[in-house]
Amino acid sequence: xxxxxxxxxxxxxxxxxxxxxxxxxxxxxxxxxxxxxxxxxxxxxxxxxxxxxxxxxxxxxxxxxxxxxxxxxxxxxxxxxxxxxxxxxxxxxxxxxxxxxxxxxxxxxxxxxxxxxxxxxxxxxxxxxxxxxxxxxxxxxxxxxxxxxxxxxxxxxxxxxxxxxxxxxxxxxxxxx
Amino acid sequence: xxxxxxxxxxxxxxxxxxxxxxxxxxxxxxxxxxxxxxxxxxxxxxxxxxxxxxxxxxxxxxxxxxxxxxxxxxxxxxxxxxxxxxxxxxxxxxxxxxxxxxxxxxxxxxxxxxxxxxxxxxxxxxxxxxxxxxxxxxxxxxxxxxxxxxxxxxxxxxxxxxxxxxxxxxxxxxxxxxxxxxxxxxxxxxxxxxxxxxxxxxxxxxxxxxxxxxxxxxxxxxxxxxxxxxxxxxxxxxxxxxxxxxxxxxxxxxxxxxxxxxxxxxxxxxxxxxxxxxxxxxxxxxxxxxxxxxxxxxxxxxxxxxxxxxxxxxxxxxxxxxxxxxxxxxxxxxxxxxxxxxxxxxxxxxxxxxxxxxxxxxxxxxxxxxxxxxxxxxxxxxxxxxxxxxxxxxxxxxxxxxxxxxxxxxxxxxxxxxxxxxxxxxxxxxxxxxxxxxxxxxxxxxxxxxxxxxxxxxxxxxxxxxxxxxxxxxxxxxxxxxxxxxxxxxxxxxxxxxxxxxxxxxxxxxxxxxxxxxxxxxxxxxxxxxxxxxxxxxxxxxxxxxxxxxxxxxxxxxxxxxxxxxxxxxxxxxxxxxxxxxxxxxxxxxxxxxxxxxxxxxxxxxxxxxxx
Numbered sequence: 001x002x003x004x005x006x007x008x009x010x011x012x013x014x015x016x017x018x019x020x021x022x023x024x025x026x027x028x029x030x031x032x033x034x035x036x037x038x039x040x041x042x043x044x045x046x047x048x049x050x051x052x053x054x055x056x057x058x059x060x061x062x063x064x065x066x067x068x069x070x071x072x073x074x075x076x077x078x079x080x081x082x083x084x085x086x087x088x089x090x091x092x093x094x095x096x097x098x099x100x101x102x103x104x105x106x107x108x109x110x111x112x113x114x115x116x117x118x119x120x121x122x123x124x125x126x127x128x129x130x131x132x133x134x135x136x137x138x139x140x141x142x143x144x145x146x147x148x149x150x151x152x153x154x155x156x157x158x159x160x161x162x163x164x165x166x167x168x169x170x171x172x173x174x175x176x177x
Numbered sequence: 178x179x180x181x182x183x184x185x186x187x188x189x190x191x192x193x194x195x196x197x198x199x200x201x202x203x204x205x206x207x208x209x210x211x212x213x214x215x216x217x218x219x220x221x222x223x224x225x226x227x228x229x230x231x232x233x234x235x236x237x238x239x240x241x242x243x244x245x246x247x248x249x250x251x252x253x254x255x256x257x258x259x260x261x262x263x264x265x266x267x268x269x270x271x272x273x274x275x276x277x278x279x280x281x282x283x284x285x286x287x288x289x290x291x292x293x294x295x296x297x298x299x300x301x302x303x304x305x306x307x308x309x310x311x312x313x314x315x316x317x318x319x320x321x322x323x324x325x326x327x328x329x330x331x332x333x334x335x336x337x338x339x340x341x342x343x344x345x346x347x348x349x350x351x352x353x354x355x356x357x358x359x360x361x362x363x364x365x366x367x368x369x370x371x372x373x374x375x376x377x378x379x380x381x382x383x384x385x386x387x388x389x390x391x392x393x394x395x396x397x398x399x400x401x402x403x404x405x406x407x408x409x410x411x412x413x414x415x416x417x418x419x420x421x422x423x424x425x426x427x428x429x430x431x432x433x434x435x436x437x438x439x440x441x442x443x444x445x446x447x448x449x450x451x452x453x454x455x456x457x458x459x460x461x462x463x464x465x466x467x468x469x470x471x472x473x474x475x476x477x478x479x480x481x482x483x484x485x486x487x488x489x490x491x492x493x494x495x496x497x498x499x500x501x502x503x504x505x506x507x508x509x510x511x512x513x514x515x516x517x518x519x520x521x522x523x524x525x526x527x528x529x530x531x532x533x534x535x536x537x538x539x540x541x542x543x544x545x546x547x548x549x550x551x552x553x554x555x556x557x558x559x560x561x562x563x564x565x566x567x568x569x570x571x572x573x574x575x576x577x578x579x580x581x582x583x584x585x586x587x588x589x590x591x592x593x594x595x596x597x598x599x600x601x602x603x604x605x606x607x608x609x610x611x612x613x614x615x616x617x618x619x620x621x622x623x624x625x626x627x628x629x630x631x632x633x634x635x636x637x638x639x640x641x642x643x644x645x646x647x648x649x650x651x652x653x654x655x656x657x658x659x660x661x662x663x664x665x666x667x668x669x670x671x672x673x674x675x676x677x678x679x680x681x682x683x684x685x686x687x688x689x690x691x692x693x694x695x696x697x698x699x700x701x702x703x704x705x706x707x708x709x710x711x712x713x714x715x716x717x718x719x720x721x722x723x724x725x726x727x728x729x730x731x732x733x734x735x736x737x738x739x740x741x742x743x744x745x746x747x748x749x750x751x752x753x754x755x756x757x758x759x760x761x762x763x764x765x766x767x768x769x770x771x772x773x774x775x776x777x778x779x780x781x782x783x784x785x786x787x788x789x
Contacts, residue, residue, distance in 0.1 A: 045204065049197035077513045084516040097518040103284040111513025 017052075018138075022130035024053040026123045028061020033069045033076065034115035039105040069115065080114025217241045224252065232267060234258035235307035248279040258307025259300065266303055270534075271296035285515040286524055292532035297545075299538065336458050338712070342719040348453070349446040349720045353727030356439045360734045363432035367741055370425040374744070375418040380751045386411050391760045395768045404764045415756045422749050429745060433738070436731075443727060447720035454716060525553035540602055541570035554583035563594075567601075572622070574600040582631070589633040596641075597626045603645075614652060614659035616666060621648035629678070637685055639678040646671040665693075665700040672696065 027048050031041050048058050069076065083089060096102045106112040212219075221241040228236040239254035252273045259267040272295045278288040344350075375383075390408055395401050515526060529550040536543040544566055549559045560583040567576040580594025606618040627641030648670050654660040672693045680686040 042205070046198075046201045049201045049204070050193055050195075051197075052192055052194055073512075080513060081516075090518075094518040098521065100284070106285055106515075108285060108517060109513055109515050114513070 018131050018134045020052055021054045021057045021134055022127050023051070024048065024055065024057035025061045025130045026127045027053065028058045029065045029126055030116070030119035030123060031058075032062045032065025032067075033072075033119045034112055035106075035109075036066075038112055039101075040116060073111070076114040076118060077110045078114070079118055080110030080112070083113055083117060084108065084110055217243055220250065224255070228255075228257060229310060232257055232260060233311040234260040234263065234267075234309045237307075248277045248282075250275045250277060256301075256303060256307075258303065258309070260309050260311070262300075263307045263309050264303055266301045266307075267299070269298050269301050270294050281524065285517075285526070287527045288524060289529040290531070292529050292547075294532070294534040297534050297536045299536075336454075338715050338719065341454060341716060342723075347446075347720070347723075348449045349443070349723045349727075352439065352443040352446040353723060356436070356443055356727060356731055359432075359435050359439050360731060363428075363435065364734070364737070366428055367425070367432060367738075370421070370428055371741065371744070373421045374425060374748055375422075375752070379418075380748070380755070383411060383415065383755050387755060387758050387760055391763060393764065395764045396771065398768070401764060401768050405761055408758075408761050412756065415752050419749075419752045419756065422745065422752060426745055426749065429738075429742060436735075436738075440728070440731070443724060447717060447724055450720050451713065451717060523556045525551040525556045527551055527553075528557075535568075536565075539604070541574065541576075542568045543576065544568050552584050553586075555586045559583075560592075570600075571602055572600050574598075574602060574622075576601055580629075585633065590635065591631055591633045593628070593630045595626070595628040598643075599624050608650075613656045614654050614662060616650060616652035616663065618645075619649045619651050621645045627676075631682065635682045637678055637680065637682050639676075641676040641678075643674040643676070644671070645674070648672075661700055662697060665697045668700075669693070669696055 027044050031044050034041060048055065084093060093108075097108060102108065107116065217240070220243070221238050224238050224241070225236050235258045237254075237256045238252055241253070242251045243249070244251070252275075254269075254271060255273065256266045256269040259265045272293075274291075274293045276290040276292075278286075278290060281288040341347075387408075390404055390411075393400070393404050393407070395404060517523075517526060529547065532545075532547040532550060534545040534547070536545055546562075546564045548562045549557065550561050551557075554560055560581045562581045563578070565576070565578040567574065570576065576596075576598050578594065578596040580592060580596075582590060582592030584590045601623045603618055603621045603623055606621075608616045608618055610616075623643055623645050625641065625643035627639065629637065629639035629641075631637045650663075650666045652663045652666070654663040672691055674689065674691045674693070677688045678685050679688070
């Protein structure tokens with residue numbers, strides 16, 4: 001966990017693309033909201049590994065939003081329930097239900113569909129929000145934090161050594177991360 | 178050219194990680210291998226956790242094995258703690274094998290082709306006390322001790338005789354008081370009339386007057402008319418007095434009738450009082466108590482509450498899989514549920530096509546065969562069928578149950594079935610355990626048959642007949658009532674029991690009748706007959722004393738009435754005699770005689786003058 005956090009902060013502070021980190025957070029958000037072993041999560045995992053997004057941010061995002069998903073589960077289920085029981089969508093959903101892929105993806109499950117829908121709706125705002133936050137962090141907060149005694153003390157810690165190690169981009173999976 | 182290619186590749190690698198594909202497959206392989214290795218552990222843990230949550234107590238599984246082609250799940254040695262008795266298992270089995278349709282499972286449906294459960298046992302002793310996670314659901318109401326059909330814990334006590342006899346509400350007391358009042362009222366009325374009645378002196382004056390009239394000299398018609406006028410004058414006075422006398426007579430008759438009626442009421446009052454005492458203290462109902470209901474109703478309620486408790490725990494899990502017709506059902510929080518739509522090849526969300534369970538009880542071995550077990554029967558248009566038969570019962574006993582049920586899409590359910598038991602041996606069966614009586618059937622053979630029917634309005638109707646033979650009992654009684662019951666049981670080696678259930682499934686109305694009732698009633702009657710007879714004698718004695726006292730007091734008053742009656746009679750007779758006096762006729766006759774004599778004398782003198 002400590003390593004993962006070090007990677008995340010390294011990415012925030014490094015020259016890694018803001019878009020790559022933001023996209024990783026958004027994809028982690030979608031995966032984190034929904035049940036782990038679902039078809040769309042497998043596809044997202046493929047995308048995460050295939051497209052150049054920051055893996056550390058993705059994993060951390062999955063962890064964070066999985067916790068959030070647990071807290072928001074009643075709302076997620078309600079959204080799924082509303083969609084799946086809506087009379088207006090019944091025809092469309094019945095048509096989709098005939099497709100094996102639809103059922104295999106468990107989109108007829110209230111939790112899964114609710115999380116996918118909420119994930120997709122909030123993905124774009126979250127992407128831009130993450131971009132703004134990371135930019136602001138790099139511009140202001142990082143330099144301010146550098147002056148704090150606590151930060152100086154942290155720099156002498158194991159966490160900082162790990163941070164340096166990963167910010168050196170000399171790891172085995174350097175090109176991947 | 179090659180420079181261009183290198184540039185294009187560099188451009189692509191800026192956006193894509195081609196090595197990521199390899200990593201993806203590596204990760205997926207890792208997940209697959211991980212699941213393959215730990216699947217059995219995960220399933221074991223999931224079964225223990227889910228079943229534990231459903232049943233509210235610890236569930237232990239020894240091991241789970243998975244066979245992949247075809248997918249067969251094998252659960253070895255499952256022990257489910259009874260939440261009410263944590264030292265015992267609600268049920269346990271040696272092995273369960275389920276052949277699961279993996280493809281349907283991936284699509285969100287659980288279709289079990291064949292389920293085999295071996296050595297299913299109920300209420301077996303656990304190796305260690307199981308942990309209880311949650312108590313009985315709150316909406317299961319436990320009947321209070323004061324329930325109308327529980328065994329009375331107090332001994333039979335007759336009411337206090339003195340207290341009863343001192344009660345001012347007794348009819349005997351009331352009737353006596355009423356009689357007293359009537360006497361006083363009527364006496365007052367008659368007293369007023371008596372004052373108006375002609376006195377003896379007045380009657381004597383009347384007689385003198387009549388006498389005087391009779392002595393009047395009537396020489397001519399004028400004298401006679403004077404006599405008549407005088408008599409009519411007196412006669413008017415007679416009539417006025419006679420009216421008063423007649424009114425007094427009528428009043429007397431009314432008073433007498435009123436008094437006689439009240440005396441009759443008073444004489445009947447002790448009997449009425451006894452009936453009221455019997456009713457008030459339920460002396461009639463003591464020997465018509467429903468003993469079968471007291472004993473077996475308690476057991477029946479116990480079984481029903483147990484079944485209801487299990488249903489309450491499982492119901493939310495069953496309902497979460499139930500298909501709804503849009504917006505009918507509240508969303509289940511946290512976990513979500515599958516919602517299925519119209520399909521070309523529809524299947525229920527959960528279905529066990531065939532199950533075979535071997536049930537091992539202390540009484541013998543049984544085999545249960547279940548087909549089409551689901552709660553969505555409309556998909557395949559087949560009802561769930563359950564068949565239970567005994568395979569190894571001692572003494573040639575035999576048990577068979579056949580039933581079927583189905584749920585409709587609009588949420589209704591229906592079912593029917595019949596059962597038959599022959600020579601089924603029961604041993605050490607606790608019938609009741611209250612403060613006053615602990616009763617155990619040590620041994621007995623039960624035979625019986627019955628049937629049940631549940632219609633789509635959730636109305637259940639069931640008729641069941643049991644016959645217990647070769648029965649022996651053990652028990653402890655602490656009250657007289659319980660002792661009678663216990664002795665009666667010990668003297669019986671057989672009895673019959675009929676149980677009829679009617680009403681809605683949630684609140685069924687259970688009626689029990691048994692030959693036991695008559696036996697206990699007879700014994701009870703015999704035992705308390707003397708006590709009750711003595712009680713009745715004393716009460717009636719007390720009431721009759723009250724009656725006698727009242728009648729004695731009223732006898733004195735009755736003689737006063739008799740005197741008055743005599744007076745009335747005398748007065749009436751006297752007046753009648755006076756009224757009917759022939760004094761006028763006598764005077765008339767005298768006058769006529771005189772006139773005749775005169776004419777005779779006149780005629781004689783004339784004739785003598787001619788012949789003289």
